[in-house]
Amino acid sequence: MAWVVYWPVLIALWSAFSLVRNRERSRYWRVGGLEAALLLGIIIGGGVLTAGGNLSARLGRVLGLDTTADVWSVMGDSYTFPETIDMEVAPESGEALIEVFNLYGDVEIRPQPGTNLSVTADRTIRASSRTEANRLAGEFTFHVTPRNGGILVQSSLDDGVRPAPREWFRSSLTLDVPANSRARVVNRWGNVIVHGSIPVETEVVHGHVQHVN
Numbered sequence: 204m205a206w207v208v209y210w211p212v213l214i215a216l217w218s219a220f221s222l223v224r225n226r227e228r229s230r231y232w233r234v235g236g237l238e239a240a241l242l243l244g245i246i247i248g249g250g251v252l253t254a255g256g257n258l259s260a261r262l263g264r265v266l267g268l269d270t271t272a273d274v275w276s277v278m279g280d281s282y283t284f285p286e287t288i289d290m291e292v293a294p295e296s297g298e299a300l301i302e303v304f305n306l307y308g309d310v311e312i313r314p315q316p317g318t319n320l321s322v323t324a325d326r327t328i329r330a331s332s333r334t335e336a337n338r339l340a341g342e343f344t345f346h347v348t349p350r351n352g353g354i355l356v357q358s359s360l361d362d363g364v365r366p367a368p369r370e371w372f373r374s375s376l377t378l379d380v381p382a383n384s385r386a387r388v389v390n391r392w393g394n395v396i397v398h399g400s401i402p403v404e405t406e407v408v409h410g411h412v413q414h415v416n
Contacts, residue, residue: 213245281327282336288322288347292354292381299384300353304361307373307392309410314382314399321379322347322356329371343372 292299301320303310308327315321324345330336344359360372375393380386385402388395394410397403405412 281329284326284340286324290320290347292318292320299381301380301384301386302355303388304357305376305390308375309393310388310390311377311396312386312403313379314401315379316382318381323377325375327373
């Protein structure tokens with residue numbers, strides 16, 4: 204339900220309507236008690252719905268809020284920066300454990316022959332201008348690093364200092380993994396799509412897990 208995300212637009216519409224109506228009656232902008240109560244009701248009601256949808260995965264799905272909702276969904280511009288990482292995975296046991304940590308965006312796991320791991324990250328940044336987005340993109344990259352005998356895939360913003368609110372940075376990940384590997388995916392705000400019969404352990408807070416054969 205789009206109104207769960209875009210309810211702040213009602214405030215702008217109310218302000219424009221009230222301003223036009225009051226200018227017709229007087230040169231001063233006056234707000235009556237009923238109008239003030241209506242505005243307060245919109246703010247409280249919208250805030251409760253958005254907060255409830257964000258805090259509860261079940262309520263979020265009922266309200267149609269499967270992805271993160273914030274003021275940048277209504278204001279600001281989006282800039283996309285694709286990134287691809289390839290590396291050779293050669294586990295001694297013949298089975299690789301690939302761990303993925305993502306906060307905002309979908310994660311797709313696809314099997315492929317061989318021992319190569321390919322990660323495609325479509326990074327989306329909310330910014331006021333292309334210049335600001337380019338600057339922030341340099342601080343929002345994905346790393347593929349060895350960890351506990353396996354491989355860890357996560358962004359630079361989740362293991363260090365963040366240059367801006369984390370909600371401004373979203374990433375959709377596509378991983379082409381060795382067919383004999385297994386994966387563990389932690390995705391807070393987004394869906395997880397698994398192709399084939401790869402064993403995948405998932406932890407999804409706001410989203411769905413889909414298996415595609």
